[in-house]
Each structure stands twice: as structure tokens, then as C-alpha cells.
Amino acid sequence: VAEPLITFLSDYGLEDEFVGVCHAVMAGICPQARVIDLAHGVRRYDIRQGAVLLAGALPYLPVAVHLAVVDPGVGGPRRAVAVRLDDGRLLVGPDNGLLAPAAQVGGGAVEAVEISASPWRLEPVSATFHGRDLFAPVAAALARGEPLSETGTPLDPAALTGLELPRPRISDGVLVAHVRYIDRFGNLQLNAAEDLLPEATGGGLEIETVGGERHPATRAVAFADVPSGELLVYDDAQQRLSVAVSQGDAAQRLGLALDDELRIRARPS
Amino acid sequence: VAEPLITFLSDYGLEDEFVGVCHAVMAGICPQARVIDLAHGVRRYDIRQGAVLLAGALPYLPVAVHLAVVDPGVGGPRRAVAVRLDDGRLLVGPDNGLLAPAAQVGGGAVEAVEISASPWRLEPVSATFHGRDLFAPVAAALARGEPLSETGTPLDPAALTGLELPRPRISDGVLVAHVRYIDRFGNLQLNAAEDLLPEATGGGLEIETVGGERHPATRAVAFADVPSGELLVYDDAQQRLSVAVSQGDAAQRLGLALDDELRIRARPS
Amino acid sequence: VAEPLITFLSDYGLEDEFVGVCHAVMAGICPQARVIDLAHGVRRYDIRQGAVLLAGALPYLPVAVHLAVVDPGVGGPRRAVAVRLDDGRLLVGPDNGLLAPAAQVGGGAVEAVEISASPWRLEPVSATFHGRDLFAPVAAALARGEPLSETGTPLDPAALTGLELPRPRISDGVLVAHVRYIDRFGNLQLNAAEDLLPEATGGGLEIETVGGERHPATRAVAFADVPSGELLVYDDAQQRLSVAVSQGDAAQRLGLALDDELRIRARPS
Numbered sequence: 001v002a003e004p005l006i007t008f009l010s011d012y013g014l015e016d017e018f019v020g021v022c023h024a025v026m027a028g029i030c031p032q033a034r035v036i037d038l039a040h041g042v043r044r045y046d047i048r049q050g051a052v053l054l055a056g057a058l059p060y061l062p063v064a065v066h067l068a069v070v071d072p073g074v075g076g077p078r079r080a081v082a083v084r085l086d087d088g089r090l091l092v093g094p095d096n097g098l099l100a101p102a103a104q105v106g107g108g109a110v111e112a113v114e115i116s117a118s119p120w121r122l123e124p125v126s127a128t129f130h131g132r133d134l135f136a137p138v139a140a141a142l143a144r145g146e147p148l149s150e151t152g153t154p155l156d157p158a159a160l161t162g163l164e165l166p167r168p169r170i171s172d173g174v175l176v177a178h179v180r181y182i183d184r185f186g187n188l189q190l191n192a193a194e195d196l197l198p199e200a201t202g203g204g205l206e207i208e209t210v211g212g213e214r215h216p217a218t219r220a221v222a223f224a225d226v227p228s229g230e231l232l233v234y235d236d237a238q239q240r241l242s243v244a245v246s247q248g249d250a251a252q253r254l255g256l257a258l259d260d261e262l263r264i265r266a267r268p269s
Numbered sequence: 270v271a272e273p274l275i276t277f278l279s280d281y282g283l284e285d286e287f288v289g290v291c292h293a294v295m296a297g298i299c300p301q302a303r304v305i306d307l308a309h310g311v312r313r314y315d316i317r318q319g320a321v322l323l324a325g326a327l328p329y330l331p332v333a334v335h336l337a338v339v340d341p342g343v344g345g346p347r348r349a350v351a352v353r354l355d356d357g358r359l360l361v362g363p364d365n366g367l368l369a370p371a372a373q374v375g376g377g378a379v380e381a382v383e384i385s386a387s388p389w390r391l392e393p394v395s396a397t398f399h400g401r402d403l404f405a406p407v408a409a410a411l412a413r414g415e416p417l418s419e420t421g422t423p424l425d426p427a428a429l430t431g432l433e434l435p436r437p438r439i440s441d442g443v444l445v446a447h448v449r450y451i452d453r454f455g456n457l458q459l460n461a462a463e464d465l466l467p468e469a470t471g472g473g474l475e476i477e478t479v480g481g482e483r484h485p486a487t488r489a490v491a492f493a494d495v496p497s498g499e500l501l502v503y504d505d506a507q508q509r510l511s512v513a514v515s516q517g518d519a520a521q522r523l524g525l526a527l528d529d530e531l532r533i534r535a536r537p538s
Numbered sequence: 539v540a541e542p543l544i545t546f547l548s549d550y551g552l553e554d555e556f557v558g559v560c561h562a563v564m565a566g567i568c569p570q571a572r573v574i575d576l577a578h579g580v581r582r583y584d585i586r587q588g589a590v591l592l593a594g595a596l597p598y599l600p601v602a603v604h605l606a607v608v609d610p611g612v613g614g615p616r617r618a619v620a621v622r623l624d625d626g627r628l629l630v631g632p633d634n635g636l637l638a639p640a641a642q643v644g645g646g647a648v649e650a651v652e653i654s655a656s657p658w659r660l661e662p663v664s665a666t667f668h669g670r671d672l673f674a675p676v677a678a679a680l681a682r683g684e685p686l687s688e689t690g691t692p693l694d695p696a697a698l699t700g701l702e703l704p705r706p707r708i709s710d711g712v713l714v715a716h717v718r719y720i721d722r723f724g725n726l727q728l729n730a731a732e733d734l735l736p737e738a739t740g741g742g743l744e745i746e747t748v749g750g751e752r753h754p755a756t757r758a759v760a761f762a763d764v765p766s767g768e769l770l771v772y773d774d775a776q777q778r779l780s781v782a783v784s785q786g787d788a789a790q791r792l793g794l795a796l797d798d799e800l801r802i803r804a805r806p807s
Contacts, residue, residue: 015310017326041553075491129506222613237667284579286595344760398775
């Protein structure tokens with residue numbers, strides 16, 4: 001039988017001991033689990049970035065326990081939850097919207113528990129570090145096979161907190177999309193897929209940013225399809241429409257941030 | 270029997286190959302060990318930050334081999350040591366004060382060896398990378414069960430180098446404390462615990478920084494207990510008094526750095 | 539039998555999910571492998587930095603599968619390869635020069651395959667994330683013992699892409715060297731070894747930078763051999779000549795970047 005797998009996402013960073021301590025807690029409860037650090041560089045308190053990152057990565061991760069902690073409301077009234085998705089995945093984290101897009105990717109939540117008083121919690125539970133005291137222990141308990149129902153008290157899966165994200169639209173043949181995610185390379189993932197992109201003869205597109213600036217771009221498959229330094233629009237590795245500068249940084253070039261709107265149209269020839 | 274555990278702290282960063290090479294060395298000597306990266310983002314050469322981080326995390330780590338390397342004096346006369354604490358933990362690192370607060374947390378050193386000529390060292394020992402050539406090999410040897418006494422030459426545990434840290438005091442009903450640690454969130458851990466905090470009716474406190482600026486703050490349990498952007502004083506996850514800005518950055522707000530003094534008093538009502 | 543080992547180097551950073559997803563892919567194909575993260579902070583698109591880092595670390599890593607991805611030409615015409623070196627190591631990555639210095643360190647390539655259509659690839663192969671779809675799967679297949687010849691189509695090892703690096707020289711008794719690598723501490727590794735350094739009575743050296751500035755430096759063994767803040771020239775932990783500032787940052791002090799030339803001569807007494 002394969003070793004159990006836990007993936008771990010947070011905004012804890014790697015400068016402090018937070019991530020290491022959570023690893024140690026999990027190793028104590030489920031030594032046979034492999035813990036894969038998905039990312040810990042989510043911007044501080046940025047639930048939205050964490051949520052999009054997790055949901056985007058999920059299809060490329062095996063069915064596992066997925067621990068996620070971006071938790072500005074820790075110690076407050078927000079719920080702490082563990083959730084089973086329709087595809088068998090288990091999510092553990094704060095119920096502040098962080099888990100919502102991932103739950104959708106996994107077919108929706110089919111079972112949920114509130115874990116604030118979980119028998120697996122580490123006592124005394126601190127008011128500021130539920131990663132260590134609540135989320136990591138419950139994730140490890142699930143990894144070692146503890147039934148979900150034994151890790152907390154039942155909760156209506158339909159009551160889980162959602163996350164509102166902007167939606168793309170077509171307006172007069174122009175794709176009005178938004179920046180969904182910006183990666184280390186400055187690549188801009190949009191909240192739209194290929195089917196919304198206007199047809200462009202010869203691949204010539206034009207990107208208009210909020211300020212009204214217009215930038216020529218090429219519809220392409222790979223970065224290397226356009227000369228270094230030029231803009232391209234491509235289907236990224238998550239099958240979403242993205243904007244990049246070949247060997248450059250599109251976020252910087254276009255001056256765009258998360259959720260910013262941009263308009264893409266066929267370039268007049 | 271559980272797999273042996275090594276925790277690893279350093280100022281090596283993750284941009285270069287230092288941490289990875291140390292992992293490879295340990296995997297060669299003790300393949301069955303699990304190595305948990307506690308943190309590698311300690312500021313370069315900052316013995317004090319590394320020492321405080323290690324000591325603060327220790328109570329939340331299982332009894333294990335704790336490898337720590339912040340070593341500006343590498344290759345010089347400073348000793349290289351392995352130490353057994355009263356609670357059974359084993360510390361490995363340079364004897365420059367880095368290990369002292371952690372040793373205290375573990376009940377004090379009860380056995381120590383100097384490991385510069387350890388039979389487990391990798392020869393030739395470089396003059397600049399004892400993490401690879403000395404500390405990681407000895408940590409891995411200890412993890413696989415080698416007796417401490419076989420990894421070096423005996424050393425009086427009382428002779429280990431200490432670390433001087435500022436001490437808090439009460440002066441005219443005011444708590445005079447210092448910044449002990451600043452984490453990624455800008456939370457300021459103080460060198461004081463709850464019992465030193467002045468009683469404040471309704472939780473109203475005032476924080477005075479060195480420059481004489483005064484900031485209102487609220488005695489609270491969790492970040493979410495005060496409105497976003499406001500200062501709070503709370504017991505952190507290590508049971509120390511800390512200062513935070515709810516969903517913000519207290520270090521930035523107050524302009525404070527490590528060891529800076531701050532005065533906390535009850536706010537006149 | 540020992541567990542198989544994979545080392546993993548990239549310019550993916552740790553902010554996004556790229557590294558974690560590759561780990562998950564490898565865990566799926568070869569769960570028994572240990573994956574050591576060598577470094578993921580290589581500057582974006584910087585093939586040269588990745589190549590030098592990998593080659594420098596290799597002698598301190600066990601014979602293993604070495605996965606390396608710095609791949610600005612992903613999806614373009616550059617080859618994707620897996621290579622066996624004379625010393626038994628297996629390299630996996632893009633054939634853009636990244637692997638060339640490491641291949642040389644390992645005695646040269648003795649067998650190579652092109653893996654773009656590897657039976658181990660994840661389909662559909664994206665045009666922008668071959669780490670996930672091509673390189674990680676092939677690395678994991680090799681780690682679990684798949685023969686190299688079964689992971690791709692044969693390729694002449696002599697046809698692999700090289701990497702041009704500057705060469706040091708002696709001119710009128712002066713060593714003209716170049717910055718080969720800059721680490722987190724600002725230490726400057728040069729493309730020269732000890733035998734090229736001019737003899738200096740009493741260890742007095744002078745470093746001249748491109749702008750003509752001259753800085754006194756001391757030939758020393760360890761950082762601690764010179765007072766804090768002073769320049770030293772030493773043999774680093776990879777047996778290369780390096781320049782450091784004791785407890786400081788030589789790259790910053792000298793204003794030098796990768797490949798910059800510097801001249802080292804004996805200091806007139």
C-alpha cells in the first residue's frame with residue numbers, strides 16, 4: 001500500500017519556524033506520511049491568492065489530504081474545517097473562502113466537519129497558530145486513516161464559505177478578462193479559457209489595460225514562438241488563457257495586479 | 270521503532286546549494302532519517318536570530334537531533350560541538366551562542382563533545398562550509414544511533430558559550446520590554462510573559478517606542494479581536510507577550526527592530 | 539538496498555506551486571525515491587547560474603538522478619534530454635547548456651536520449667511546463683530503475699549543447715579572473731583555482747575591478763582570519779578561489795556581477 005500523502009500550502013513563508021513546526025507535528029502523528037510543500041510564499045493574509053493557487057494545482061496532485069492555511073481571522077469566529085470532496089480528496093483549513101475554489105474543482109464538498117474542538121487538536125490550542133495546533137494535527141490524523149467524522153463535529157457541506165471571483169465576459173467581440181494569478185515569472189493567468197478568445201487573423205491580438213494603454217500581442221503556443229521581449233497570449237499549463245513576455249515579465253510590462261481588468265481584441269490588420 | 274528525526278536550521282538561504290548538499294550528506298550517512306527544515310532564512314551571520322528561533326520552536330518539536338548552523342566564525346577558533354540536553358535532545362552546531370538559549374529550554378547541557386576532529390567529518394574539512402563537512406555528518410551519525418561520546422572529544426558542558434539577551438523590567442508600573450523576535454507577519458515577540466503586563470481596565474494599553482511616540486493598543490487574545498489595522502498585545506503561540514497589527518505589520522508600523530526597547534503601560538481612561 | 543535519490547534544481551522559486559507539483563508527480567511514479575531540493579532560487583531564465591550551481595554541487599552529491607530545469611525555451615525547438623555520465627550519474631533537463639558543465643564534472647556524457655516523446659511523459663504535454671509533464675516523470679522513471687534507453691530516443695552524446703564560460707588568464711604576473719558564482723553571502727567564486735594566484739609576501743593582495751578601483755585583500759584560509767569587514771581571497775569549499783568580506787558582502791562591496799572581470803596581483807610592500 002502506498003504511503004499517505006499530504007500537500008501543504010500556507011502564507012507562513014520559510015523565514016520563520018512555522019512550516020517546520022507543522023511538519024514536526026505531522027511527523028509525530030503520522031510518521032509514514034509524505035508531506036509535499038505546495039507553496040508557502042502566498043502573500044501574507046492573501047486568502048484569494050492561496051485559494052486560486054490551490055485550486056489551480058489540484059488537478060495535478062494525486063487524491064490526498066490537502067492542508068491549506070491562510071488565516072487572517074485565526075482565533076476569531078471563522079470556522080476551522082475538514083472537508084471531503086466528491087473526488088475523494090480531503091481539504092483541511094480555515095473556512096474563510098480559501099478552500100472554496102478547490103472544493104469546486106474536486107466536484108464539491110460531500111462531507112464536512114468543524115474541527116475547532118477536534119480530539120486531534122494540540123492542547124492548549126493557541127489563539128494565533130492553528131496551523132500547528134489544529135490544522136496540521138487533523139491533516140495528519142486523516143492521513144493515517146482516521147475517519148473524517150471522528151475528527152470534528154458534523155457541518156452542512158453547503159454551509160461552507162464561498163469565494164467571489166470576477167467573471168470574464170464578451171463585449172462587442174472583445175474579451176474582458178481579469179488577472180487570476182501572477183506567477184514568479186510575471187506570467188498573468190486570466191480567468192478565461194481559450195474558447196472566449198476572439199479569432200485573430202494571423203494571431204494578431206491587442207491587449208488594452210485599464211488605463212487605456214494598448215499593447216500588441218501574438219496568439220502563440222509557447223514562449224519561444226515569439227521573439228524575446230514580446231507579448232504573447234497562450235494556453236497555460238492549467239489550460240487557462242495567460243499573457244506572458246517571452247523571457248520577460250508581463251506583470252511588470254503591463255503594470256497589472258491581481259483582479260485587474262484587461263481587454264483582448266483582434267488586432268486590426 | 271520510529272524513524273529518527275533531524276531538524277535543520279541555518280542562515281544558508283535556499284538560493285544556493287548549501288541546504289541541499291547538507292541534506293544529501295545526511296541521506297548518505299543515515300538514509301532512514303527524516304530531516305525537517307526548521308528555517309533557512311535566518312539573516313546572514315545573525316547568531317542571535319537563529320538562537321531565538323531555535324529556542325522558541327524547541328518545545329513544539331519532538332526530542333530529536335537539532336542541527337543549527339549560523340556560523341560567521343567558521344574556520345576560526347570557535348568550537349564545533351554536539352551537546353546532549355537534560356531532556357534528551359541533541360544539539361549540533363557552532364559553539365558561538367547559537368545553541369545556548371535552546372540548551373536552556375531543554376534543561377541545560379548534560380554532556381558535550383568538541384567535533385572538529387570527529388571521526389564522522391568529511392575530509393578534507395573545508396575552512397568555510399562546516400555545515401557540509403562537520404555538522405551535517407555528525408547530526409546524521411547521532412540520528413543513526415552513534416553514541417555522542419564517539420562523535421568527538423569530551424568537553425565540559427559548563428564551558429559552552431552563552432548568549433546575552435536583554436531583560437525586561439518593571440519601572441513605575443510600566444513594562445519595559447524588548448523585541449525578541451520579528452516574524453514574517455511583522456509580529457513583535459517581546460522578552461516578557463503575561464505576568465509582567467500592567468493591569469489595564471477594559472484592556473486599554475499604550476505602547477511607547479524609543480523615540481517617545483505613543484500608540485494605543487488593546488490587550489486581546491486573537492488578531493480578530495480588534496479591528497483590522499489596529500494594534501493589539503497578546504500572548505503568542507509560544508506563550509510570550511507579543512505586539513501585532515490585525516492583518517497588518519507591527520514592526521513596520523512601530524518602526525522597531527530586534528532588541529529595541531518599548532514601554533507598555535495602562536492607557537489613562 | 540538504499541532508496542533511490544533524485545536531486546532537483548530549478549528557477550521555479552517557491553512562491554508558486556511548480557516545485558510542489560513536480561514533487562507530487564515524482565511521488566506518483568516512484569514513491570520510494572527521496573527527492574532533495576538542491577535549489578529553486580536560480581534567477582528566472584538564468585541557464586548559466588543554474589549550470590554553474592549544479593556543476594559545483596555535483597561532487598558533493600551521491601551518484602543519483604539529477605533533475606535540473608531552467609528552461610526559457612520550453613515548448614520551442616530545444617531538445618529535452620536524459621543523459622548518463624561516465625561516473626554513473628543521470629542528468630535530466632532541457633538541452634540548452636544547463637547540463638553541460640555538470641556533464642563535464644561527471645566525466646562526460648556516455649549515453650543520451652531525447653525525451654520529448656518519452657513513454658513516461660504526462661499527456662497532454664503542455665507547451666510551458668515541461669518540468670511537470672516531461673522532466674519530473676522521466677527523472678522518477680529513472681529513479682525507479684527504468685533503463686535510460688527506454689525513456690526516450692537515442693541521441694549522440696557528443697551532440698549535446700555546450701555552455702561557453704569565460705576563462706581566466708595570467709597577464710604580466712596578474713591573475714585576470716571572472717566572477718563564476720555569487721552566493722547568498724555575497725561571496726564571489728572565481729573561475730580560477732589556487733595555482734593561478736600570484737605569490738604574495740605576507741599574503742598581501744590587491745584586487746582591481748573593471749572600473750580601475752583597487753582594493754587591498756588578504757590571502758587567507760577562513761573568514762575569521764581577517765578582521766570583520768575586510769576583504770580576503772581564499773579557497774572555497776569547492777576548491778575554487780573566492781573573494782569574501784569577513785562577515786560582509788563582497789559582491790556589494792566590489793560592485794561586481796556574474797562574469798565581471800577582476801585582476802588580482804601581489805600588493806607592493
